[in-house]
Amino acid sequence: MNWTWFHKLGSPKWFYEISGRWLPWLSVSAVLLIVVGAVMGLAYAPPDYQQGNSFRIIYIHVPAAFLAQSTYISLAIAGVVGLVWKMKIADVAVQQAAPIGAWMTVIALVTGAVWGKPTWGAWWVWDARLTAMLILLFLYFGIIALGHAISNRESSAKACAILAIVGVVNIPIIKYSVDWWNTLHQPATFTITEKPAMPMEMWLPLLIMTIGFYCFFAAVLLMRMRLEVLRRESRTRWAQAEVARQIGRSA
């Protein structure tokens, strides 16, 4: 297999050029997929036979929750790449992805609370899944806080990478121990883990929304990374030329 593309990613300039080409495609597909998925989910999907229309928040809740978890895993992967291959872009990715993941976790928690009120009659219950998400949010806060506390860019990225790796080893342990804690203290009064089999009209918008959220994540991440790359490379000639070009275009 040809690994040239991977090694090329070590060059910030090359990354800036290639991501500039990807960005329009990702942004357009994110907008399209989210609009199509939302319209299908909100207007065309049939209401749930028990929950009525209140289930429709699933089309935001589930994609956000997916993304919250996979962002943390991608943080750790980027951290490993940054530590092993000393790739600057991976360091940038760790720090720029963390706030997006934290926001996705917040969205998942808030939509979960909104959904929980009509369904379970409470904004918050100490259910295993909810608690695991809350802990995930705290893990994100830790990474963001550590990134802000260390002023040197390079060592702050490395420290965040190590914390992300330690966290990702811990996540399965946290998940299982929280599951276990819940069964220990309160017997399952309801299960959200076992979803009823969905009809196609309900499931398809969910799939579209999930892919749309992933595209949105990728687009926002690339935008944030491009800005950070420009900031880090502000001494180089290509970065200065690029900034001058951007300013000239907006003026």
Added chain:
Amino acid sequence: MSNVFTLMLLRETRLMFRRPAELVNPLVFFAIVIALFPLAVGPESQLLQTLSPGLLWVAALLAVLLSLDGLFRSDFEDGSLEQWVVSPHPLVVLVLAKVLAHWLYCGLALVMLSPLLALMLGMPLDRIPTLLLSLLLGTPVLSLLGAVGAALTVGLKRGGILLALLILPLYIPVLILGSGVIQAALQGLPTTGYLLWMASLTMLTVTLAPFAIAAGLRISVGE
């Protein structure tokens, strides 16, 4: 290699006993936190007994966390940390000795104090061995995971609150298992399974955490 390990342990012991106040502080903190709870929730013995596993674990966890803030600080300030990093001995071994010393003089001391506080909270005498075992297996995990955070924050001016933010979420599995064991013992349920889980968690942390601590120290020193 084992020689370096013993030397390091002896050095830490000597340093620790030259400042006995630092040895006592976490213990006093532990006792005070436990004393706060009956004042806050009321003196009913039934309630206190039900809460006691969780109270003891949370208080022990906070005491360890507070003592961790200074774990690498003085070594960082006087330059010993740099010497460890550039020395030919593996940093992982040095770090393991350092953390072991911390556990001996903080974790183990907390374990020894805990029966007294547990009895004051109304825990029956025959449940004390389970409590001791759960703290004995759990406190090394607290020391090791906390050392990862201490290594990452040692170069920072005010690392204390940040350390708590980084480390507390990682402590959750130990907290759940540790207080779960005692809870089960109080209800007369078998505890072997929980204790084995805790032991495997301890082994996992002893194996992996020193590498993360060493990597964190390299970053902090390199800055």
